[in-house]
Amino acid sequence: MADGEGTGGREQDGRPALVRFQQVSKRFGDVTAVDALTLDIRQGEFFALLGPSGCGKTTLLRLLAGFEVPSEGRILLDGEDIGAVPPHRRPVNMMFQSYALFPHLTVEGNIGFGLRQENVGRRERRERVADMLALVKLQGFGRRRVGQLSGGQRQRVALARSLIKRPRVLLLDEPLAALDKKLRAETQFELMELQRKLGTTFVIVTHDQEEAMIVSDRIAVMDQGRLVQVAAPPEIYERPKSRWVADFLGEVTLIEGSLNDDGTLATRLGPLVVAGGGKTRDKVWLALRPEKLRMDAERPAADGLNVAAGIVFEIGYRGDVSLYKVQLADRSLMKIARANTGARGQPAFAVKDLVWVSWPHDAGVLLTE
Amino acid sequence: MRATTKSRRSWGTRAVLLLPYLWLAVFFLAPFAIVLKISVSQTAIAQPPYVPVFDLAAGWQGLQDFVARLTLEGYQLIASDPIYLFSYLKSLQIAGLSTAILLLIGYPVAYGIARAPRRLQPLLVMLVVLPFWTSFLIRVYAWINILQRDGLLNDLLLALHVVNEPVAWLSSDTAIYIGIVYSYLPFMVLPLYATLEKMDETLLEAAADLGCPRWKTFWLVTAPLSLPGVAAGTLLCFIPIVGEFVIPDLLGGSRTLMIGQTLWTEFFFNRDWPVASAIAVTLLALLVLPILLYERLQRRQLEGMR
Numbered sequence: 199m200a201d202g203e204g205t206g207g208r209e210q211d212g213r214p215a216l217v218r219f220q221q222v223s224k225r226f227g228d229v230t231a232v233d234a235l236t237l238d239i240r241q242g243e244f245f246a247l248l249g250p251s252g253c254g255k256t257t258l259l260r261l262l263a264g265f266e267v268p269s270e271g272r273i274l275l276d277g278e279d280i281g282a283v284p285p286h287r288r289p290v291n292m293m294f295q296s297y298a299l300f301p302h303l304t305v306e307g308n309i310g311f312g313l314r315q316e317n318v319g320r321r322e323r324r325e326r327v328a329d330m331l332a333l334v335k336l337q338g339f340g341r342r343r344v345g346q347l348s349g350g351q352r353q354r355v356a357l358a359r360s361l362i363k364r365p366r367v368l369l370l371d372e373p374l375a376a377l378d379k380k381l382r383a384e385t386q387f388e389l390m391e392l393q394r395k396l397g398t399t400f401v402i403v404t405h406d407q408e409e410a411m412i413v414s415d416r417i418a419v420m421d422q423g424r425l426v427q428v429a430a431p432p433e434i435y436e437r438p439k440s441r442w443v444a445d446f447l448g449e450v451t452l453i454e455g456s457l458n459d460d461g462t463l464a465t466r467l468g469p470l471v472v473a474g475g476g477k478t479r480d481k482v483w484l485a486l487r488p489e490k491l492r493m494d495a496e497r498p499a500a501d502g503l504n505v506a507a508g509i510v511f512e513i514g515y516r517g518d519v520s521l522y523k524v525q526l527a528d529r530s531l532m533k534i535a536r537a538n539t540g541a542r543g544q545p546a547f548a549v550k551d552l553v554w555v556s557w558p559h560d561a562g563v564l565l566t567e
Numbered sequence: 568m569r570a571t572t573k574s575r576r577s578w579g580t581r582a583v584l585l586l587p588y589l590w591l592a593v594f595f596l597a598p599f600a601i602v603l604k605i606s607v608s609q610t611a612i613a614q615p616p617y618v619p620v621f622d623l624a625a626g627w628q629g630l631q632d633f634v635a636r637l638t639l640e641g642y643q644l645i646a647s648d649p650i651y652l653f654s655y656l657k658s659l660q661i662a663g664l665s666t667a668i669l670l671l672i673g674y675p676v677a678y679g680i681a682r683a684p685r686r687l688q689p690l691l692v693m694l695v696v697l698p699f700w701t702s703f704l705i706r707v708y709a710w711i712n713i714l715q716r717d718g719l720l721n722d723l724l725l726a727l728h729v730v731n732e733p734v735a736w737l738s739s740d741t742a743i744y745i746g747i748v749y750s751y752l753p754f755m756v757l758p759l760y761a762t763l764e765k766m767d768e769t770l771l772e773a774a775a776d777l778g779c780p781r782w783k784t785f786w787l788v789t790a791p792l793s794l795p796g797v798a799a800g801t802l803l804c805f806i807p808i809v810g811e812f813v814i815p816d817l818l819g820g821s822r823t824l825m826i827g828q829t830l831w832t833e834f835f836f837n838r839d840w841p842v843a844s845a846i847a848v849t850l851l852a853l854l855v856l857p858i859l860l861y862e863r864l865q866r867r868q869l870e871g872m873r
Contacts, residue, residue, distance in 0.1 A: 265772055285775040298773035302791045311787075315778035363778065 213240040216399050217262065217367060222271035223423075224257050231257040233423035234271070239367070244393050244400045246410035249420035250446070255403045258420070259369050262401065263292045275366065286315070291365035295372040297356035299344045305331070305355050306340040312363040330358040333392070350381050357389075361396070370402040374409065386412050407447045411435065419443055435487075440567035444485045449521065451491075451532045453484040457564070466528040470504045473560035483565045488521060488535035490561040493547065494554045503556045508532060510551045522547065524555055599851070606844035607637045617840050641845030651829065651846065655853070658826040661740070661815075662808040665747040666755075669804050670797065672748065673755030677796075678789075680756075681763035688764070695756050703750065707817050710746050711737065714818070738820035746814040751807075755800040762796030763789075798861050806854050826850055 215238035224232040231254045239245045247255040260266045261273060264285030272279050280288060291312070299308050310327045318326070331337050334354035344352065353373065360368060373389070374382045390413050393400045404410050410417050411431040418428045427439040438444035441452055455465035457479040462469040465484075472484060492498070498505060508524035511531060515538075522534045532555055540546060547553055608617040619636040622629050645651045680691045698706060713719045714736040721733040736742050766789065774784040812827030819825075826846065833843035 263772075263776060265775075284780075285772070286778045286780050290776075292773075292776045294769050294773060296767070296769055298767065298769040300770060300773070300788060300792075302788075302794075311774070311779075312777035315783075359777070 213242060215239065216241040216276065217401075218272075218274040219258070219261075220272045220274065222258075222261065222268045222273060224254075224261060224266055225269045230423050232261065232268075235423070235425060237418060237425060237428065239399065239401060240416075242397050242399055243415045244390065244402070244413055246414035246417045247401065247403045247420060248407060248410040248417050248447075249405070249426075251405060253420040254423040255405075255420050256371060257423075259292070259371055259401065259403045262367065263290055263369055264288050289363075289366040290369060291360040291363055291367075292369040292371060293356050293360040293373050295375060297352050297376075299352060299355055299359070301344055303344070304340065305336065305342050305344065305347070308344060308355055309340075309358045309362055311359065316363070326362055330362050333361070334358045349376055350385070353377060353385065357392075361392075361398070365398065367399045367401055370400060372404055373402065375404075375406075382409070389413055411447070419446065421446075437563055438485065438565065441483055441485070441565050442567075444563070444565065449488045449533050449535070451486045451488070452565075453486070453530075455482060455484065456480050457482050463564075466530075467506050467526060471559045472562065472564060479566065481566075484562045485565050486532075486557060486562040488533040490557055491532070491534040492556045493522065493524070493534050493536060494556070495547075495551070497554045498556050500556075502558055504559065505554060505556045506532070507552065507554055510547050510549050510553055513547070513549060522553075524553060526555075602844045602847055605840050606641050606848045607639060608841045608844075609636070609638055609640065610839050610841055615840070616838050641841040642849070644842055645845055645849060650824070651826075654824050654826045654829040655850070657824060658809045658811075659853075661743060661747070661823075661825060662805050662811075665744050665751070665808055666801055666805045668744065668748050669751055669755040670801065673752060673759055673800060674793075674797075676752075677756045677759035677763055680760050681766075692757075692760065695753050695760075698753065704813065706750065707746055707814060710742070710749065710818060714742050714745070737818065740819070740823055742818040743815050743823060746818045747808055747811065750814065751804045754803045758799035758803060759793065759796040762793045762799075766792055795865060798864055802857060802861050805857065809854060810850060 217237075217239040219235055219237040222232055222235050223230065233254070235254075235258070247258055249255045257266060261268055264280070264283060268281055273281050275288070275290070300311065303311065306327050309330050310323050313323045313326060327340065328337075331340055334357055336351060336354050336358070339347070339351065339355075344355065347355065353376070357373070370389075374385050377385060386409060389400070389402075393413075402410070402413060411434075414431065416428060416430055417434055419426045419434065421442065427434055427443050429437075434443065435447055438447065438450075444450045444452070453463075453465050453467065453470070455463040455470070457463055457472075457477065458469075459478045461471060461473075463472050463482070463484055470484065497507075506526050508526045510522055511525040512523040514521040514523075517538070519535050519537055522536060523531045524534060525531055534555060536546065538546075604621075605617055608619065610616060611618045619633045621633055625632070676695070680688060680695070683691055711718075715721075716733050716735065716737070718736070720736060721730075724730045725733065736745075770788055770792070771784055774788050775781070779787060809825075810827050810830075811825060812831055815823055815825045816828055816831075830843050830846045830850075833839045833846060
């Protein structure tokens with residue numbers, strides 16, 4: 199379980215914890231949105247809160263912003279308990295999902311709003327607003343009204359507005375959800391670049407697994423108000439802690455079986471060789487990512503491979519990759535990804551083709567939960 | 568075939584668009600043209616009580632005679648006799664002050680309703696509208712009952728020993744203000760509520776997040792964003808109050824003369840239709856100004872919000 203436990207209080211990579219949630223709970227009436235949660239967010243990292251809707255990730259963000267007060271537990275920022283500090287006194291800024299731009303103000307008025315509250319002088323304010331406009335590549339848009347901007351431009355104004363006060367932590371609540379896919383992909387990289395340039399701690403809430411993996415240094419996967427796993431994206435993807443995490447992030451095929459002490463897994467497909475065996479265990483699952491699996495028309499030589507025969511059941515063509523669902527002998531479906539490298543780009547197999555699926559012994563992860 | 572349906576549909580669309588203009592022409596422009604024409608006529612003991620009357624049968628010569636007999640005497644009379652100016656000013660004063668009072672009372676009420684729990688809001692709005700279920704005239708008469716010398720208000724004040732002898736509320740400007748504010752309050756509250764209720768609450772959170780304390784957020788965010796509601800409520804109250812006739816007539820004293828009463832006197836008492844019409848046209852000219860201002864404001868808001 200390497201770092202899997204990772205509430206991260208150990209400051210492994212030397213960066214100190216900036217934000218600490220200590221046994222924090224938040225209840226709304228009978229509903230527990232956040233349940234006795236302990237979590238450290240380190241100085242300068244890009245941290246993602248990921249989970250299905252209603253998992254409590256937004257509540258966690260709002261607790262940090264100060265819009266909600268914890269029912270129990272403490273929230274520390276720089277070692278100080280900020281539980282009772284009202285939002286307008288916290289050195290934390292938020293970019294809202296709806297952007298929440300003030301429609302009666304210009305772009306400059308919106309971006310400079312935070313500085314006006316600090317009574318920053320007119321000249322300095324103007325300079326810093328200009329810097330921010332340059333940072334988000336909106337030079338020349340300062341005098342526009344918010345209503346005259348496109349969705350992407352509004353998103354940038356909201357970002358600039360939340361960064362201008364140089365917050366200790368920038369909170370991003372589904373910041374890219376309203377953008378179309380192409381623009382979202384571009385903006386993800388811009389966000390990463392921005393974060394690296396500023397060194398500010400970013401905490402992003404998203405329900406988009408891919409987005410969380412692309413932008414963040416660490417991901418906290420949440421479900422029902424609790425943390426399920428906190429780790430770096432490759433760790434979470436390659437070594438998920440449970441079937442739920444494996445299934446939530448990306449595609450996965452799960453094969454149930456019981457582990458023997460000779461390192462084989464007894465399954466309905468027959469014995470499979472797995473890495474990391476040794477202990478006997480009754481009920482475990484082998485999780486296999488689709489891109490780790492090979493698919494051939496002929497039976498491959500079995501050296502170091504597990505092999506299973508099946509019939510192509512369904513093909514999901516995505517352009518660069520096709521996702522095949524192959525029905526195995528026990529009628530279960532296995533997901534296999536295959537790059538469409540052929541010149542014509544056509545999927546190499548058709549539905550109802552007989553295929554051989556194979557994977558190296560160490561390709562999968564054994565899950566016990 | 569397809570072309571016909573298409574042109575027919577666009578014809579239908581045009582007809583729908585035409586409807587409001589038609590409404591405006593029939594129910595506003597035509598009556599206004601008639602009033603405008605009467606305002607430049609002369610009084611006569613006749614039926615109708617003014618000349619000239621336009622006669623199509625007389626042809627071109629008739630039209631020339633008609634135009635030649637038009638006069639601005641009505642307007643000259645209004646300009647020369649200070650009683651008219653006094654009436655206008657009094658009306659504007661009463662309308663201005665009562666609109667200000669209405670705003671002061673109506674804004675907190677509307678704000679309170681808009682911030683109340685969502686399931687309570689329909690009930691609260693209902694309570695604001697409830698007085699409309701009783702006739703306006705009856706409600707004003709009820710105020711006579713309350714405000715008269717041995718009325719409820721004096722009874723209460725005497726019982727509480729706030730005053731030692733009855734106060735003469737009735738037949739005063741105070742009574743007019745009370746009556747107007749009471750009667751027009753829903754017209755102020757409803758448009759204000761409509762704008763405040765629509766307001767995105769994350770804007771308030773955004774302001775707080777950027778370091779703005781609550782009281783300041785009200786002035787920097789809520790107030791400017793509710794301006795369309797303020798403008799609508801103000802106009803909805805101010806304009807009809809300027810021309811108000813029933814309330815000052817029933818609750819006000821003989822010395823208070825609002826323009827509505829002056830107009831009534833000219834029309835029904837003096838049977839001087841041209842002067843009465845001239846008063847009405849002048850009043851309209853005065854009131855068009857704030858309406859145009861409102862239009863401009865609204866257009867700017869629309870551009871900004873989109």
